[in-house]
Amino acid sequence: xxxxxxxxxxxxxxxxxxxxxxxxxxxxxxxxxxxxxxxxxxxxxxxxxxxxxxxxxxxxxxxxxxxxxxxxxxxxxxxxxxxxxxxxxxxxxxxxxxxxxxxxxxxxxxxxxxxxxxxxxxxxxxxxxxxxxxxxxxxxxxxxxxxxxxxxxxxxxxxxxxxxxxxxxxxxxxxxxxxxxxxxxxxxxxxxxxxxxxxxxxxxxxxxxxxxxxxxxxxxxxxxxxxxxxxxxxxxxxxxxxxxxxxxxxxxxxxxxxxxxxxxxxxxxxxxxxxxxxxxxxxxxxxxxxxxxxxxxxxxxxxxxxxxxxxxxxxxxxxxxxxxxxxxxx
Numbered sequence: 025x026x027x028x029x030x031x032x033x034x035x036x037x038x039x040x041x042x043x044x045x046x047x048x049x050x051x052x053x054x055x056x057x058x059x060x061x062x063x064x065x066x067x068x069x070x071x072x073x074x075x076x077x078x079x080x081x082x083x084x085x086x087x088x089x090x091x092x093x094x095x096x097x098x099x100x101x102x103x104x105x106x107x108x109x110x111x112x113x114x115x116x117x118x119x120x121x122x123x124x125x126x127x128x129x130x131x132x133x134x135x136x137x138x139x140x141x142x143x144x145x146x147x148x149x150x151x152x153x154x155x156x157x158x159x160x161x162x163x164x165x166x167x168x169x170x171x172x173x174x175x176x177x178x179x180x181x182x183x184x185x186x187x188x189x190x191x192x193x194x195x196x197x198x199x200x201x202x203x204x205x206x207x208x209x210x211x212x213x214x215x216x217x218x219x220x221x222x223x224x225x226x227x228x229x230x231x232x233x234x235x236x237x238x239x240x241x242x243x244x245x246x247x248x249x250x251x252x253x254x255x256x257x258x259x260x261x262x263x264x265x266x267x268x269x270x271x272x273x274x275x276x277x278x279x280x281x282x283x284x285x286x287x288x289x290x291x292x293x294x295x296x297x298x299x300x301x302x303x304x305x306x307x308x309x310x311x312x313x314x315x316x317x318x319x320x321x322x323x324x325x326x327x328x329x330x331x332x333x334x335x336x337x338x339x340x341x342x343x344x345x346x347x348x349x350x351x352x353x354x
Contacts, residue, residue, distance in 0.1 A: 065190055065198060073300035074186035077139065078202055079209030080293045081178040084146055084171070087213030087286050088153065091221060091279040092168050098249045099158055099272045110161070114169035121173035122180040129181060136301035139181050143294035145174025150287035154280045158272045167283075178293075185301075220285055221278030225249065228274035233267060249275045 053061050066072045096107035125142065129135050149171025156163045183202060190198045229246040237245065241259070245252040245267055252271030256264040 061201065062194070062197060065194060065201070068189040069303075070185055070189045070301060071198065073296070074182040074189075075201055075205045077293060077297055077300075078179055078182045078186070079205040079212075080289070080296070081143075081146075081175045081182070082206045082209035083213035083216075084150070084286055084290050084293075085175045085213065086210035087217035087282065088150065088168065088171055090214045090218045091153070091282060092164055094249055094275065095156075095164055095279060096161075098253055099275060100161060110165065111168075113165050114172050117169040117173045118176050121176045125177040125181055126184070134302075135181060135185065136298050139178050139297040139301060140294040142174040142177030142181070143290045143297060145177065146171045147174075147287040147290040147294070149174060150283045150290065154283035154287070156276065156279065158276050174290075178297075217282040217286055221275070221282040222248075224278035224281045225271075225274045228277050229270060232270035232274065237263075237267070245271060 054063050093107065093111065096102050096110055097104065100107075102110065121142075125138055128138055149167045149169070152163060152167030152170060156167065186202055187195055187198050226246045229252065230242070233242055233245060241255055245255045249271055252267060256268035256271070258264075259267055
């Protein structure tokens with residue numbers, strides 16, 4: 025709506041109403057004994073930041089997907105199947121990023137630094153996307169691969185951290201909150217970055233075609249890139265080519281601006297991770313055998329004490345048994 029008509033009373037009131045409802049919900053959950061979302065989860069160090077960082081990561085992931093899928097089909101002109109197959113290329117790098125990040129943390133690397141590096145990688149990927157022109161398949165694929173590798177690094181580590189910091193009986197609730205945060209972050213990424221790109225696209229289309237098309241045709245072409253492709257197919261000839269070229273240039277320009285905004289968001293995410301997670305230790309492992317806490321180790325300590333006392337008890341029994349034999353000798 026904001027991309028259509030700019031900032032107006034209806035969008036502003038909608039945002040204010042949503043924030044007010046959210047505030048009421050949070051207050052209700054914090055004051056009820058049978059809260060749907062237990063406030064105790066957020067008292068565990070690192071859980072709240074993990075939820076926020078995970079949502080920020082999906083914000084970036086879905087925001088980029090909004091542009092790359094349309095770029096492959098409507099800017100480069102590839103069919104749906106061909107575009108889908110090209111979209112699989114970045115997943116090769118993604119398959120190595122998550123396990124490599126987990127292995128680095130297990131070998132002693134600071135978790136906050138690795139997550140920050142993942143955000144930095146994502147920002148670099150967005151920077152590469154910002155350099156793409158209207159005929160830059162490999163630039164887009166490389167940018168998407170670098171971006172996705174960084175985001176997967178972040179998501180894999182914060183998921184492990186969030187689940188590991190809560191008690192086992194709360195793991196289901198923690199996983200549900202992570203999933204909800206991912207859905208919210210993804211929706212916000214498409215909405216915010218998509219609105220930025222759409223606003224740039226419509227402005228550029230009007231500047232390029234405002235004097236060469238009828239008002240109705242221009243209005244349809246400025247709606248979306250797909251609509252502009254349809255208009256170009258109807259107009260035919262040189263005019264159709266001009267519509268298509270202008271729309272592709274405008275969409276690519278919108279993608280460049282949105283990518284720059286996404287890079288700034290991910291750099292802010294790197295700072296957030298370094299500040300909020302730098303003192304958060306590794307998630308607790310299985311609580312058994314006195315490994316993780318003093319309370320869990322007490323049974324083992326008692327067993328050791330009883331085991332150490334057993335020989336003394338046996339010697340005392342032997343002395344007690346020998347005492348009657350010494351009595352007749354008196």
